[in-house]
Amino acid sequence: MLIATWPFGKIATDLALAKLAAGGSRLDAIETGIREIERQSCDGSVGLGGKPNAAGYAQLDACIVDGPGRRSGSVAGLEGIVHPISAARALLEHGKHAMLVGEGARWFALDHGIASVPIDELSAKKQAWRARDRSQGPQTSGHDTVTVLLRAADGHLAGGCSTSGAGGKLPGRVGDSPIFGGGLFVDDEVGAAGATGIGENVMRYAATCLIVERMRSGMTPQQACEDVVHHIARQDPRGYQLDVCFIAVDKQGRVGAAASNSVFPFAVTTATGSRVLEVQPVTPR
Numbered sequence: 001m002l003i004a005t006w007p008f009g010k011i012a013t014d015l016a017l018a019k020l021a022a023g024g025s026r027l028d029a030i031e032t033g034i035r036e037i038e039r040q041s042c043d044g045s046v047g048l049g050g051k052p053n054a055a056g057y058a059q060l061d062a063c064i065v066d067g068p069g070r071r072s073g074s075v076a077g078l079e080g081i082v083h084p085i086s087a088a089r090a091l092l093e094h095g096k097h098a099m100l101v102g103e104g105a106r107w108f109a110l111d112h113g114i115a116s117v118p119i120d121e122l123s124a125k126k127q128a129w130r131a132r133d134r135s136q137g138p139q140t141s142g143h144d145t146v147t148v149l150l151r152a153a154d155g156h157l158a159g160g161c162s163t164s165g166a167g168g169k170l171p172g173r174v175g176d177s178p179i180f181g182g183g184l185f186v187d188d189e190v191g192a193a194g195a196t197g198i199g200e201n202v203m204r205y206a207a208t209c210l211i212v213e214r215m216r217s218g219m220t221p222q223q224a225c226e227d228v229v230h231h232i233a234r235q236d237p238r239g240y241q242l243d244v245c246f247i248a249v250d251k252q253g254r255v256g257a258a259a260s261n262s263v264f265p266f267a268v269t270t271a272t273g274s275r276v277l278e279v280q281p282v283t284p285r
């Protein structure tokens, strides 16, 4: 069972399933699927063709987790690296650290042979940063994330995500996607959950960790996703105007999805078929 955010997530889940069928591992499947979204820069929100920050260049976030042993790798604020998900995977395999950011993440990716493009001189970036219209503040002119969750035939779980984050973000802004328990959480005993939407409204509540904990307490993935939207809306000054969407899969392979205030299309792929489904926004309580 594979579930992914947005209709373009189906490209990733289909490729991931093919990778598994060809004998690839859980992580091979997740990485292969997400690499293709990064390559295509689907929706202009993932990969180097994704949304630029307020100073005009892309800083990318990605994360990958394998359930058994909670092996994890996460990169944030990555510049000029073609496949952030592969940088995250290399960090996972390296085994020593769970997360790298900025320049260190780029050095690590280069050191591991991950394709790169030249990045502008720091002084040019500083100028762009100074020239930006400070009165506007950070803009959120579009954003999306590809998040893929996998429950393999043997019951083990894995997940990954990749994004350019919020369009117009301040340089250095890290979204929810690379934060464990923010945009992605995988617990091999229970289930996995992922997010897309305004990262600040996800990470401040450790939303995907909450979803998994609700599944641990007996909720279905659908109930858990919806309940966490209500939980956040109850506490947040924005109420339901949160622009957040969740997906989840449990150890049994059941899936769920929920959205705060918009229709949310997502992809579901199994050995017997692959579809784009959608949920309506939750009904406010």
Ligand code: ASP
Binding pocket: 143, 144, 145, 163, 164, 165, 166, 174, 175, 176, 177, 183, 195, 196, 197, 198, 199, 200
């Ligand atoms: N959650 C992402 C971020 O805030 C953006 C998105 O998924 O729409 O970085």
